[in-house]
Amino acid sequence: MKAWRVHETGEPREAMRLDQVADPVPGPGEVLLRVRAAGVNFPDALLCRGQYQVRPPLPFTPGVELCGEVVATGEGVAAPAVGERVITPAALPGGAFAELAVVPATGVFPAPPALDDAEAAALHIGYQTGWFGLHRRAALQAGETLLVHAAAGGVGSAAVQLGKAAGATVIGVAGGPEKADQALKLGCDIVVDRHREDFVAVVKEATGGRGADVVYDPVGGEAYTRSTKCVAFEGRIVVVGFTSGTIPAPGLNHALVKNYSILGLHWGLYNTHDPAAVRACHAELTRLAAQGAVKPLVSERVPFDQAAEAVQRVADGTTTGRLVVVP
Structure with missing residues (x-):
């Protein structure tokens, strides 16, 4: 072969x-x-x-x-x-x-x-990662605000669709007008072109200053650092990866005084530690695909x-x- x-x-x-x-x-x-x-x-x-x-x-x-x-x-x-x-x-x-x-x-x-x-x-990997990140780790609720970095990318686009399926308001961050347009077509309620706008200001304005309840971050680097400036009280930042090439060093004192959580997600570990949850997630994704909610x-x-x-x-x-x- x-x-x-x-x-x-x-x-x-x-x-x-x-x-x-x-x-x-x-x-x-x-x-x-x-x-x-x-x-x-x-x-x-x-x-x-x-x-x-x-x-x-x-x-x-x-x-x-x-x-x-x-x-x-x-x-x-x-x-x-x-x-x-x-x-x-x-x-x-x-x-x-x-x-x-x-x-x-x-x-x-x-x-x-x-x-x-x-x-x-x-x-499989992108949507399982998104489902476990948003539901198992961050416990995303209907009516909450979800901020998704790299919203037009493979991992981010899955989180956008899953966030909308969960009833969240989704703010997507993308790089450039083409990617911003794709993020909008995926279902984002608000799209920020990071080359032209400050997503921190957009999130604060959209939430009346409260901030994003959940941040889904496959990028790391500056995307993570600036997300800490617009995460809500009792917000959750889900660390998915570091496509920027820079692994941030979280200021734990900042997490303490602002009362937010930093959640790591390594989806592959569920295959070892909780394979039944992976099977249940696949059944849910199959149902959502049949409904047209995820594609x-x-x-x-x-x-x-x-x-x-x-x-x-x-x-x-x-x-x-x-x-x-x-x-």
């Missing part, structure tokens, strides 16, 4: 190389999938650079989530059935940017019928032979919505 592999870490367009490798074989408890679509995520760039929290042995295939069709199952696997369309995280070092992938059966879920292959491939913003379906360039574009922060690699 063909597979993109990283032999030496570096920038994605240089590090990723298209190789011909042996077809994988599922072992006990595993499922062999034919990849129908693979979502491109910022962690893929970090993997290529050797900067992700997981460092698979070289050479490895990046690509952390996919929609696929079951080709074969290993010993002890009763479900899913051969031919079923499913979504799942990939199992590194054999990632999703390949024609075939082997994954643990325990992490495989039916693909929501309301979504096509590319949309389904972009659902991944797939801005581009990228041919398989252009996967490395797609990962580079996500790394460079030049994309809107989600890029998905398709055969």
